[in-house]
Amino acid sequence: MAPAGTSPDAGAGDDEISDHELIEACQKRDAKAFETLVIRHRGKVYAMVQNMIKNEADAWDLSQEVFLKVWKALPKFEARAKFSTWLYRITHNVVYDWLRKRKIESAGELDDGILNESDIAAGARTTPTKIARPDDALANSELGKRINIALATLNTEHRETILLREVQGLDYKEIAKVMGCSLGTVMSRLYYARKKLQTLLCDEKGKD
Amino acid sequence: MVMKIYLLYLVLCFLAPSLWAEDPGMKSIGAMNVQLFFATNEDPAAAGGIAKRVPEIELKKLKAIKGLEFEHYRLMGRDMPEILKGYENWATPLLPSKEILVSFQPIRKSGDKKLQMVLEYWQSKRKVFSVNPILTMGKTLYLVGPEWRKGRLILAVKIEKLEE
Amino acid sequence: MKKEKTEELFVKWIDGQLASEEEVQVVSLLQENENLEAELQEMKSVSGSLAEEIPASVDPPYCDFFNSQLMRKVDLEIHSRTPSEMRGRRAKSFRWAWAPVGALALVLSFFAGHRISRPATVTVAQGQEEDRLIQFLPTVYFAGESLKAEVIADSDGNVSAIFVHGLAAIRDDIDFATVTTSTELPKSYARSEARRFD
Numbered sequence: 001m002a003p004a005g006t007s008p009d010a011g012a013g014d015d016e017i018s019d020h021e022l023i024e025a026c027q028k029r030d031a032k033a034f035e036t037l038v039i040r041h042r043g044k045v046y047a048m049v050q051n052m053i054k055n056e057a058d059a060w061d062l063s064q065e066v067f068l069k070v071w072k073a074l075p076k077f078e079a080r081a082k083f084s085t086w087l088y089r090i091t092h093n094v095v096y097d098w099l100r101k102r103k104i105e106s107a108g109e110l111d112d113g114i115l116n117e118s119d120i121a122a123g124a125r126t127t128p129t130k131i132a133r134p135d136d137a138l139a140n141s142e143l144g145k146r147i148n149i150a151l152a153t154l155n156t157e158h159r160e161t162i163l164l165r166e167v168q169g170l171d172y173k174e175i176a177k178v179m180g181c182s183l184g185t186v187m188s189r190l191y192y193a194r195k196k197l198q199t200l201l202c203d204e205k206g207k208d
Numbered sequence: 209m210v211m212k213i214y215l216l217y218l219v220l221c222f223l224a225p226s227l228w229a230e231d232p233g234m235k236s237i238g239a240m241n242v243q244l245f246f247a248t249n250e251d252p253a254a255a256g257g258i259a260k261r262v263p264e265i266e267l268k269k270l271k272a273i274k275g276l277e278f279e280h281y282r283l284m285g286r287d288m289p290e291i292l293k294g295y296e297n298w299a300t301p302l303l304p305s306k307e308i309l310v311s312f313q314p315i316r317k318s319g320d321k322k323l324q325m326v327l328e329y330w331q332s333k334r335k336v337f338s339v340n341p342i343l344t345m346g347k348t349l350y351l352v353g354p355e356w357r358k359g360r361l362i363l364a365v366k367i368e369k370l371e372e
Numbered sequence: 373m374k375k376e377k378t379e380e381l382f383v384k385w386i387d388g389q390l391a392s393e394e395e396v397q398v399v400s401l402l403q404e405n406e407n408l409e410a411e412l413q414e415m416k417s418v419s420g421s422l423a424e425e426i427p428a429s430v431d432p433p434y435c436d437f438f439n440s441q442l443m444r445k446v447d448l449e450i451h452s453r454t455p456s457e458m459r460g461r462r463a464k465s466f467r468w469a470w471a472p473v474g475a476l477a478l479v480l481s482f483f484a485g486h487r488i489s490r491p492a493t494v495t496v497a498q499g500q501e502e503d504r505l506i507q508f509l510p511t512v513y514f515a516g517e518s519l520k521a522e523v524i525a526d527s528d529g530n531v532s533a534i535f536v537h538g539l540a541a542i543r544d545d546i547d548f549a550t551v552t553t554s555t556e557l558p559k560s561y562a563r564s565e566a567r568r569f570d
Contacts, residue, residue, distance in 0.1 A: 029450060034443075034446060035439060039435075042438065042439075044428060046430050046432045047428060047430040059432070060432055068442065068449065072449065143425055147426065167427075168428055184376055187376070187384075188376060188380075191379035191380075194383070194419060197418045197422070198418045201418055256547065274524055275522075275535060276533070284548060285548070290568075294448045296560040298560070300565075304550070307546060307548060309557070311564075330557075333557055336514070337514045338513045339510045339512045339534060340437065340511055341510040342510070342531075344530060349534070350534070351536065353539060356544065361542070
């Protein structure tokens with residue numbers, strides 16, 4: 001087994017199989033390896049999609065679509081490329097296709113289709129524990145709430161740029177690859193997004 | 209000799225379709241029975257001309273469900289689509305109306321005569337909710353739906369047939 | 373200095389990624405505008421907050437179900453590709469020679485006692501938790517926040533009814549005897565109908 005950290009997609013932990021090895025196995029149509037890859041990366045994909053479209057039902061479907069596209073496209077993936085960048089690129093394409101179809105306004109209006117868990121009544125034999133949803137957890141933080149509201153005012157491209165940079169930690173070149181734009185465009189969008197958030201959030205702070 | 213080759217050729221033509229691979233997802237593993245009932249404590253004639261009386265055996269099952277103690281029941285429609293192993297299947301119990309639809313897709317077998325599925329309830333061409341029950345062949349799952357004409361529409365979903 | 377260039381410098385300043393000559397340029401810009409540094413500091417602080425408040429990774433709800441559904445689609449994709457590849461290959465290679473080759477296969481199989489048919493390749497995975505079937509509660513997903521579900525189980529622990537509260541009523545003037553068009557419904561509906569009724 002190749003030691004972890006020797007390739008861009010080393011994966012998590014020294015004992016675990018690297019992303020690179022998993023990808024090689026997937027390219028030989030090993031579904032088990034693919035499932036491991038999904039478990040490792042689904043959190044990032046789901047978080048990114050959910051932050052972009054703010055709709056749990058569709059985030060679920062779109063995340064699945066991302067991985068299905070990944071599975072289909074893996075034979076063409078070049079091992080020397082960085083898997084996570086490629087994964088974000090596919091996520092970007094899936095989200096934008098969805099947005100184009102839904103024609104969501106850049107002002108960030110939410111669509112009416114948020115999925116919730118059911119409240120199971122006492123008629124059932126066992127009652128499962130209610131799992132806190134990610135935006136429930138966020139809502140617990142006042143600042144988190146305000147940040148989400150402020151993010152929703154950005155248009156899609158600005159929102160994506162700043163999420164990829166600040167939340168997902170991609171560098172400028174990676175963001176450019178993911179979004180299919182130039183480095184200059186990434187810088188400009190980042191600047192604008194930060195400026196707008198600063199105006200909104202710091203103004204609010206001033207009012208408090 | 210020529211005749212024998214010709215006969216072989218004919219037999220081959222007959223067998224040719226089996227040479228081609230089948231899509232395993234298209235395999236039918238059973239059939240669903242999806243019925244739509246109208247339940248009301250008011251005049252059951254409100255259900256309209258397409259409504260039929262409900263057989264006694266079905267009435268007993270309906271009334272046995274806690275919360276479903278309506279006075280009158282009418283059968284609005286039924287559909288019995290196949291369950292295809294690998295595809296999303298649809299039931300249109302109110303055909304020709306598509307106001308209420310149910311889609312279902314098998315996930316996995318869960319023991320003898322049990323199948324876990326994803327069921328989706330569609331109303332007015334929008335998905336309203338989805339659920340992933342384990343259904344036992346022959347046992348009905350009732351989905352108590354929307355109000356209509358001073359009554360309630362109830363979907364009864366059952367696996368009618370399940371292959372081994 | 374061009375606007376794009378200054379924006380780039382400010383972005384890099386916030387991220388601590390200025391090259392030495394760029395640092396000189398920024399210092400000069402900061403000196404020209406006394407409020408600029410405070411503004412950039414605020415932008416930096418907002419960036420930091422974003423990183424703290426928004427999680428980079430969130431597992432989808434009911435992630436086991438997410439995985440099983442996804443792997444099912446992968447499974448279907450594997451098996452849907454293979455037959456068409458086979459068809460493609462066969463269409464090419466057997467176009468002129470398939471009859472005699474097939475005839476030979478038939479003859480050999482007759483003598484060998486095998487059938488000429490592809491074996492079934494897909495098996496549905498068996499449930500792993502059969503002991504806990506009785507206590508299995510389905511998960512209900514809604515497309516509206518105002519909806520709630522109440523699950524009723526029978527004495528054997530099987531779910532017998534699901535009450536959905538908050539569903540929009542169907543208008544009383546809707547007549548179910550009228551034909552509704554299939555447009556606006558998913559393609560899978562059209563395909564399902566085509567399979568059944570064409």
